[in-house]
Amino acid sequence: MPSSPQDDLLTTLRQTMGVIIHLTMRRSWRFAKEHGLSITQIMALRQLAHHQEACSVSSIGEGLGITNAAASQLLDKLVQQGLVLRTENPHDRRSKQIVITEKGKDLLRESMRAQRAWMEVLGQRVTPAEARQITEALALLTEKLADVE
Amino acid sequence: MPSSPQDDLLTTLRQTMGVIIHLTMRRSWRFAKEHGLSITQIMALRQLAHHQEACSVSSIGEGLGITNAAASQLLDKLVQQGLVLRTENPHDRRSKQIVITEKGKDLLRESMRAQRAWMEVLGQRVTPAEARQITEALALLTEKLADVE
DNA sequence: GTGAATAGTTAAGTGCGGTTAGATTTTAGG
DNA sequence: CCTAAAATCTAACCGCACTTAACTATTCAC
Numbered sequence: 212m213p214s215s216p217q218d219d220l221l222t223t224l225r226q227t228m229g230v231i232i233h234l235t236m237r238r239s240w241r242f243a244k245e246h247g248l249s250i251t252q253i254m255a256l257r258q259l260a261h262h263q264e265a266c267s268v269s270s271i272g273e274g275l276g277i278t279n280a281a282a283s284q285l286l287d288k289l290v291q292q293g294l295v296l297r298t299e300n301p302h303d304r305r306s307k308q309i310v311i312t313e314k315g316k317d318l319l320r321e322s323m324r325a326q327r328a329w330m331e332v333l334g335q336r337v338t339p340a341e342a343r344q345i346t347e348a349l350a351l352l353t354e355k356l357a358d359v360e
Numbered sequence: 361m362p363s364s365p366q367d368d369l370l371t372t373l374r375q376t377m378g379v380i381i382h383l384t385m386r387r388s389w390r391f392a393k394e395h396g397l398s399i400t401q402i403m404a405l406r407q408l409a410h411h412q413e414a415c416s417v418s419s420i421g422e423g424l425g426i427t428n429a430a431a432s433q434l435l436d437k438l439v440q441q442g443l444v445l446r447t448e449n450p451h452d453r454r455s456k457q458i459v460i461t462e463k464g465k466d467l468l469r470e471s472m473r474a475q476r477a478w479m480e481v482l483g484q485r486v487t488p489a490e491a492r493q494i495t496e497a498l499a500l501l502t503e504k505l506a507d508v509e
Numbered sequence: 510g511t512g513a514a515t516a517g518t519t520a521a522g523t524g525c526g527g528t529t530a531g532a533t534t535t536t537a538g539g
Numbered sequence: 540c541c542t543a544a545a546a547t548c549t550a551a552c553c554g555c556a557c558t559t560a561a562c563t564a565t566t567c568a569c
């Protein structure tokens with residue numbers, strides 16, 4: 212049976228993700244522990260950073276699969292640490308607008324930096340031509356995934 | 361200042377990883393929750409699956425950044441669920457050999473399947489030519505990272 | 510307007526992952 | 540041998556993330 216380029220892509224993607232997940236999850240998780248944050252808190256920050264605009268408390272809870280009460284408590288701690296801002300929604304005063312602060316973004320950036328080691332190894336192992344090839348492909352991949360949930 | 365292909369690669373990699381991590385961590389984390397497992401337990405399984413051979417209790421604890429006592433308790437639960445096997449080390453009877461079972465590997469495979477959705481979206485969005493391009497680059501990337509950490 | 514629904518917070522309670530401390534068994538060293 | 544060290548397990552305890560339930564404040568619908 213002939214395999215389509217799309218099928219090949221899926222197969223390769225699964226393989227690559229196996230490696231990537233092993234490298235990144237591990238580091239993300241240790242990063243969280245070292246900074247005294249829970250994975251959930253990191254996930255909340257990521258979610259806020261991901262769809263740029265302000266989120267409601269309940270949308271965050273839903274995104275994380277926890278109750279609104281839990282989300283509210285979780286956000287308390289993030290606010291306390293200055294990682295997010297909680298303001299009233301002028302259009303609906305029942306609702307709150309949650310946005311990530313610069314400090315919060317910094318933290319996420321720093322967590323990315325925890326990935327740096329293996330990325331640099333990769334950088335050292337590829338030729339300039341290979342680097343260009345991979346860069347191009349990744350840029351394409353990122354573009355295609357830009358708006359995926 | 362001119363940027364080398366390697367620098368470009370790092371920059372793009374960081375960006376791509378931002379997206380990828382958002383997609384994969386989120387799903388891995390939900391998968392764990394839905395299966396009543398902690399991230400730590402998943403990490404332990406990953407570690408066991410990664411370096412194929414048997415591990416000691418303490419090496420797992422070390423890998424996870426927890427005490428041996430915690431590792432021992434954690435493994436209890438994994439053994440109970442049939443995800444790992446704990447046997448005596450014939451060469452040093454103080455030590456135990458921990459190996460992942462088929463059931464454990466199945467679980468990891470299933471957690472990979474949880475990533476399928478976004479991968480398929482990607483598959484639908486690229487042209488066959490783009491699919492080939494990305495596949496090639498990812499295969500290269502995987503090859504270069506095969507033995508890291 | 511009044512009652513119902515929505516958004517969020519607060520409080521009390523639970524479960525679980527983790528720690529420390531101490532016991533057990535086996536190996537290694539002089 | 541006999542002591543010290545190593546690998547694991549057990550037990551008691553702690554903190555924290557979540558849940559449920561009750562409460563406040565706002566908006567919507569008739």
